[in-house]
Amino acid sequence: MTGAGALEVAGEFYHAWFTGTVLHAVARHGEETAAELMFRVFRHQQQTTFLPGLKKLGLDGLPPAVAAARYHYLSNFIGGVGVEYVEESPRKAWIRYPPPRWVWPGATICGIPSSVNAAMLRGWHANNGVMLGRLGLGFVCTGQTVDGDPGLEGYYVEHDRDLAEDERLRFAKQEAMPRFDPAAAPALPAADWPAERIAKAKRGYAMEYARTVMQVAIGLLGESEGGALLGHAARLVGMQHVHALAAALGVTSLPDFLCAMARAEGDAEATLSAQPDGSVVLRRQALPLFRGIDTTPAMQAAWEELMRGALLAWDRFARLERIGPMAWRISAG
Numbered sequence: 001m002t003g004a005g006a007l008e009v010a011g012e013f014y015h016a017w018f019t020g021t022v023l024h025a026v027a028r029h030g031e032e033t034a035a036e037l038m039f040r041v042f043r044h045q046q047q048t049t050f051l052p053g054l055k056k057l058g059l060d061g062l063p064p065a066v067a068a069a070r071y072h073y074l075s076n077f078i079g080g081v082g083v084e085y086v087e088e089s090p091r092k093a094w095i096r097y098p099p100p101r102w103v104w105p106g107a108t109i110c111g112i113p114s115s116v117n118a119a120m121l122r123g124w125h126a127n128n129g130v131m132l133g134r135l136g137l138g139f140v141c142t143g144q145t146v147d148g149d150p151g152l153e154g155y156y157v158e159h160d161r162d163l164a165e166d167e168r169l170r171f172a173k174q175e176a177m178p179r180f181d182p183a184a185a186p187a188l189p190a191a192d193w194p195a196e197r198i199a200k201a202k203r204g205y206a207m208e209y210a211r212t213v214m215q216v217a218i219g220l221l222g223e224s225e226g227g228a229l230l231g232h233a234a235r236l237v238g239m240q241h242v243h244a245l246a247a248a249l250g251v252t253s254l255p256d257f258l259c260a261m262a263r264a265e266g267d268a269e270a271t272l273s274a275q276p277d278g279s280v281v282l283r284r285q286a287l288p289l290f291r292g293i294d295t296t297p298a299m300q301a302a303w304e305e306l307m308r309g310a311l312l313a314w315d316r317f318a319r320l321e322r323i324g325p326m327a328w329r330i331s332a333g
Helices: 003-029 031-056 064-078 106-111 114-123 125-132 195-249 254-264 297-314
Strands: 084-089 092-097 137-143 152-158 169-171 271-274 280-283 319-324 327-331
Touching (some): 003 031, 003 254, 031 064, 031 114, 031 125, 031 195, 064 125, 064 137, 064 152, 064 195, 114 125, 114 137, 114 169, 125 137, 125 152, 254 271, 254 280, 254 297, 254 327
Parallel strands (some): 137 169
Antiparallel strands (some): 084 092, 092 152, 137 152, 271 280, 319 327
16 A cells, blocks of 8 residues: 555544544443533644644634634645635635534444534634634534534634623524635645645544544543543444455554554554564554653553454454563464
8 A cells, every 4th residue: 555545544543533432422421521522622622733723824814714714624624624615705704514524424423412513613613713812703603414414514703892702602504605616715835735745644633633532531531431431442443443444554464454554653663573482573663643642551551452452353362462662462362
């Protein structure tokens, strides 16, 4: 598989873990807890990426409604998310995420309550005006795909007065976004965004959501319950996805899959070594998912469940044993 294709596979694996964690929160902890999880994930993402992203994309000098909507359009486009944009005026700009929704792939969207999806908007879209220092900027949601609407859509609008916190997000399903014209939409400078950079950005987009949900789940539920939520979701995702992803990577053994996945996610020095007893040792030089965060034992254990789930689906009698900080032995059953 080409480098760009492998990056896409790694992104898909972590995307599935993020989505699986949210679904698992809905099923095991209830709608209210899952909504709080989503709110915290998207607020964390906004606070760490929004303002630097505006500058990187050259949007920081635009009117606030236009800057906010263009940020969502371009950043999601880079991340491989289907997205549309319509600018009505300097004070009003639309953004729309048509189906299929990236964040809730396939049939998983059927398990997402409306309040959980709306928590994403409360966490990010409703707070852009605060981040920009323009408290008159609000977001109006005119449709949610989880409710059966043909996409998640809405518009940023700048008011002539400051908005109270509960006014920064409102719903108006009687309105609809005008038809999208791709030719009139903002575009990335081709010289600044070659194909390889976009492929890495797509992988990073998915991994960043997995990185954030790990931190948020532990912060919300604690080491024990948060770790259990993340770990069980990871095991299920590993079992469900390993065969399709291994085929996409062109590998035919579990050790080869784990090594190829390590390299695809950014650990170019990951190696396999056959042992005299017939086992295989995977050694990693880096864990890119944990880069820049304070890792807890619960996070590490939950992440390992991706590998354990893959192992269980590949050969339920095989064993995976950690033999060092970044080394694992894979043995036949």
